[in-house]
Amino acid sequence: MREPHIATTDTGLMLWHETEALARPVYAALQAELLRLGFTVGPCAETEKHYPTLAPGHRRGRREQLDYSLELSGRTVKFEAWQESRASNPAGGRYDFRKVDRMDYLTRLRFVWTRRHLLALLAGMGFPLASERLCMSPSGRDPLAAFNSGWGADRFTRGPDGWPDARELSSWDRRDGDGKPTSSGDTRFVQPWNARGRWVRCRVYGGINGMWHCYCNGAYLNNVNVGNLRSVWPGRGRRFSSRERVRVLEGRLEKAVHEKRFLAAHGINQELERLKAEATKPKE
Known part of the structure; x- marks a missing residue:
């Protein structure tokens, strides 16, 4: 029999067990733990309306501003969280990209706290401990450790600083919006989705596929295209388009x-x- 498997994502957890009969107790235990943590647990109205036979495997709930879904599908159990009050997708916050980035600070703390409690519960049920994918910034986050947790520590040719070297990144355009080559650790300016037109200063890392991880004061932006970065403060020496x-x-x-x-x-x-x-x- 294969070992049960658990994976963390930016927005929650995904579990796999050998059989559906073994996955169902995990699904029930997660519901009980969410109730203990102060969340509501109820049926998913959308699933009950359109797919009533699947309704027992779908649960929805919330605590304060943090919304979640819990699903059982065969041998897989999935937990996902978002903040509906800050949704931009017309279909709801569950379908937004970068759900954690859209959460306000306190709701993001609530999400991290909840996920750690669920991971502790699963560890006691025999699931191997997963390396939690961090979603918090500015402090307590090691950029290189976070990068390796997503891509693996043994991939890419690395430089002395541990990041993919210039030769590894040569397959993609490294020039930012001002035409300057970008390297890990450089300071750039970026415009977060919720900044209302403001630009913020950040450190950038990664560069795989031309996408960079930006660490700003109080925010973490994942997968920012190099063309959206600026090396000159916008408005100073550069004209807005x-x-x-x-x-x-x-x-x-x-x-x-x-x-x-x-x-x-x-x-x-x-x-x-x-x-x-x-x-x-x-x-x-």
């Missing part, structure tokens, strides 16, 4: 409408229309 200006103004417009500052929103909207008209005007 029309697309960037439109994106910033759209964020300001949304904020002004949300705060019911309609006079300011009217002015921002006029500027947006002017920029869009200039972009569509045929060149003479």
